[in-house]
Amino acid sequence: MLVSYKWLQELVDVKDIDVNQLADKMSRSGIEVEDVTIPEEGLKKIVVGDVKECVPHPDSDHLSICQVDVGEEELYQIVCGAPNITAGKKVIVALPNSRITGNVKIKKGKMRGEVSLGMICSLQELGYSDSVVPKEYAEGIYFLPEDAVPGQPVFPYLEMDDAIIELSVTPNRADALSMLGVAYEVAAIYDKDITLPTVTINENPDEPVESYVSIRLEDEEDVPSYGMKIIKDVTIKESPMWLQTRLMNEGIRPINNIVDVTNYTLLLFGQPQHAFDYDKLDSKEIYVRRATDKEELTTLDGVERELTTEDLVITNGKKAIALAGVMGGENTEITNNTTTIALETAVFNPTRVRRTARRLALSSESSRRFERGINWSVIRQASEFSANLIAELGGGTIVTGEALVESSVPTEPTISITLEKINRSLGTELSAMDVEKIFLQLGFDVSLSAETFDVTIPLRRWDIKIPADLIEEVARIYGYDNLPSTLPSGASLPGKLSFKQQMTRHIRSLLEGKGLTEAISYALMSPESAVQFKLDTKNSEDIVELDFPMSEEHSVLRQSLINGLLKDVSYNVARKANGVAFYEIGHVFNWYDKSDLPKETTHLGMAMTGVSRKKDWKESQEVVDFYTMKGIVESLISFLGLENEVVYQPNQTLKEMHPGRTADILVGETRVGFVGQIHPKLSKDMDLKETYVVEIDLDKLFEFVPEDNVYKEVGKYPSIKRDIALLVDEAVTYQQIVDVIEANGGKNLRSIHLFDLFKGEKLGKGKKSLAYSLVFQNDDSTLVEDEVVSVMKKIEKALVNELNIEFR
Numbered sequence: 001m002l003v004s005y006k007w008l009q010e011l012v013d014v015k016d017i018d019v020n021q022l023a024d025k026m027s028r029s030g031i032e033v034e035d036v037t038i039p040e041e042g043l044k045k046i047v048v049g050d051v052k053e054c055v056p057h058p059d060s061d062h063l064s065i066c067q068v069d070v071g072e073e074e075l076y077q078i079v080c081g082a083p084n085i086t087a088g089k090k091v092i093v094a095l096p097n098s099r100i101t102g103n104v105k106i107k108k109g110k111m112r113g114e115v116s117l118g119m120i121c122s123l124q125e126l127g128y129s130d131s132v133v134p135k136e137y138a139e140g141i142y143f144l145p146e147d148a149v150p151g152q153p154v155f156p157y158l159e160m161d162d163a164i165i166e167l168s169v170t171p172n173r174a175d176a177l178s179m180l181g182v183a184y185e186v187a188a189i190y191d192k193d194i195t196l197p198t199v200t201i202n203e204n205p206d207e208p209v210e211s212y213v214s215i216r217l218e219d220e221e222d223v224p225s226y227g228m229k230i231i232k233d234v235t236i237k238e239s240p241m242w243l244q245t246r247l248m249n250e251g252i253r254p255i256n257n258i259v260d261v262t263n264y265t266l267l268l269f270g271q272p273q274h275a276f277d278y279d280k281l282d283s284k285e286i287y288v289r290r291a292t293d294k295e296e297l298t299t300l301d302g303v304e305r306e307l308t309t310e311d312l313v314i315t316n317g318k319k320a321i322a323l324a325g326v327m328g329g330e331n332t333e334i335t336n337n338t339t340t341i342a343l344e345t346a347v348f349n350p351t352r353v354r355r356t357a358r359r360l361a362l363s364s365e366s367s368r369r370f371e372r373g374i375n376w377s378v379i380r381q382a383s384e385f386s387a388n389l390i391a392e393l394g395g396g397t398i399v400t401g402e403a404l405v406e407s408s409v410p411t412e413p414t415i416s417i418t419l420e421k422i423n424r425s426l427g428t429e430l431s432a433m434d435v436e437k438i439f440l441q442l443g444f445d446v447s448l449s450a451e452t453f454d455v456t457i458p459l460r461r462w463d464i465k466i467p468a469d470l471i472e473e474v475a476r477i478y479g480y481d482n483l484p485s486t487l488p489s490g491a492s493l494p495g496k497l498s499f500k501q502q503m504t505r506h507i508r509s510l511l512e513g514k515g516l517t518e519a520i521s522y523a524l525m526s527p528e529s530a531v532q533f534k535l536d537t538k539n540s541e542d543i544v545e546l547d548f549p550m551s552e553e554h555s556v557l558r559q560s561l562i563n564g565l566l567k568d569v570s571y572n573v574a575r576k577a578n579g580v581a582f583y584e585i586g587h588v589f590n591w592y593d594k595s596d597l598p599k600e601t602t603h604l605g606m607a608m609t610g611v612s613r614k615k616d617w618k619e620s621q622e623v624v625d626f627y628t629m630k631g632i633v634e635s636l637i638s639f640l641g642l643e644n645e646v647v648y649q650p651n652q653t654l655k656e657m658h659p660g661r662t663a664d665i666l667v668g669e670t671r672v673g674f675v676g677q678i679h680p681k682l683s684k685d686m687d688l689k690e691t692y693v694v695e696i697d698l699d700k701l702f703e704f705v706p707e708d709n710v711y712k713e714v715g716k717y718p719s720i721k722r723d724i725a726l727l728v729d730e731a732v733t734y735q736q737i738v739d740v741i742e743a744n745g746g747k748n749l750r751s752i753h754l755f756d757l758f759k760g761e762k763l764g765k766g767k768k769s770l771a772y773s774l775v776f777q778n779d780d781s782t783l784v785e786d787e788v789v790s791v792m793k794k795i796e797k798a799l800v801n802e803l804n805i806e807f808r
Contacts, residue, residue, distance in 0.1 A: 002249070046095070064081075092144065122141050126154075159245045164249055179267055213228055221349060225346055227402050228402065231341040262343075266369070269375070272366035285317040288314055297329055300328050310355055348370050410459060412457055413457050434478075511606070525564070559588050574687065579624075580607075604696045624692055648735060661677040675693075676692065723773050726770045726805050728805045729767065751773075751775045755771055
């Protein structure tokens, strides 16, 4: 929001306050000032010129030789290339040795052999942006008023000696998107009175507005208020200079006297308006409704737009003539032939306007204000103000009355708060009179009873809704820099990580020691991706959807970490990384009961592909396989002290995983995760080679981890080691053999280690050879040979009987 300091002085008396001090005070009171600029700074010796004579240059088909009165005894000859230069016009002249925008110095010179004493300037050469220069002057020079005095500095005529304050207005302070809103803020800061604009409307009593137009609304929630005034017999022309310069300094391009008035009112009151050419309506009815699907409307920018049923349109009862709150239609645009104006002043549903503006990428000054809220207390005043100014500048007559439909006008809310609450929150010792004075400075009605304030909030401050908002207002006006500085009080307690936090940190350290890199992937994804690799399959259909997603690709919360990790892996592989190993510890989201909030569960995910160890002079290259990933899982399980509790079982039901290279991770009977290779088809779709993944529910796993470590003395007595070689069917798993050995190994069996695996034709079809080392040790005495032999015989017998194993 750009604020003219001169305009602000018309609304509140700040003439004795330096603009930079004002800007600093506003920033420290809650509305940040980005910059203060004075357009004339850096420019010098630029004056009003009166073109007395203008003839074509003899050696050019586009240059003109002008004799210009610049307030001196003799005329200045200036060569000008502007196509609209003509005698009898007051223009902007940069004298010799002057400075124009960009610190460019203008010197006396010659152009095609003719002396040129300076330059006749366009607005752009004074620093105005192309976007604010009136279109009729965009390719030429700007003409000053006829009463401009030659030789005088040009800056006061263009109000370039004004200071422009640029505000950064946050969404909650949309009241500051108007000059009145800023004036109320400044008046509160400096305890000043505000001068409101007055309107004395002159209407033609012989013609009621009902003879011209009626209003009908499809849905009053979409359009809480819609009014229209008619101004007839107007003349469309250029706005007076005061209005043009004021709009240009506020960053708005002047168009004509009608459109400029609506923009002026928008800046003054914060109330967007739209002016229709009444004769082009082809109807006496205005009907505001939702657009039909694929309905078309060409907007004022000349673009034909396809609408949806989410869009709100103004119609003449049949066809759309404007996008409500966003932009008018080309078919009812004000032109030089317009004689009757239909002036719309309305309030539209903020959500409806915002969705339309964003979908069509059509943000405008109007839509930005409708999105953030409208000051209901000035709507009718803004309507009368614009109608009166249009009639004044266009020489027209206002038809009596206003066609108006209002469903519900909000009332001013009253909020109660105690003095004790304010002082306790701010750490101050303000008196009741101090606080009451601040509320009165803000323009709030307040009554005090037993140190309880009942504060009535004016409709212009729709951001204030709860007692905490009143505390903020007191702090702002009292001054944040005046609030006392105090150190926190209370007992100092030693900090401590929870058991889960400690374990999570240790797991990160362990995995990074194994060569994995932590990745953080996006928690939002598409509905199809969210349920892939899901560990908990009990509620496979209950995905957690966002009410208002940014896109379909980010519309639901994930139920597994693996999909995000695979995208990270694929991204790196596509950029020639030949070995990728990622892990992530994050939340997944499941909805077990939709009457409650979704449940967040902490999971560990891992993904590896490519080379796990590069070839060097002493070691060969190794590629990631199932056992690489399983080995990392076993290291993790061993660290947590669960190596005797965890078992692995084949799983062929996960459709995203390889049916022959996937295993569930179980602690007792509880499934806490899985490890394996992703399905070859999925690998192909993602342009990956063999890729192995793990997903573990850490919340479940931590339930089995003992919080206190139990240390055991190292055995004093020697151990006995025995090796066995087995010939088994390929269908028999490692876990089955270990289970049988443990069940029959007795209390002295300490470890089981597989040290050899062999397959070959000599063993027979469907056979494999496994060799195990078994270690026995008694902590209380030395084992004797007979005890071990007895146990080994028992193990051998059980393996033969239960698994049909042959000993080699």
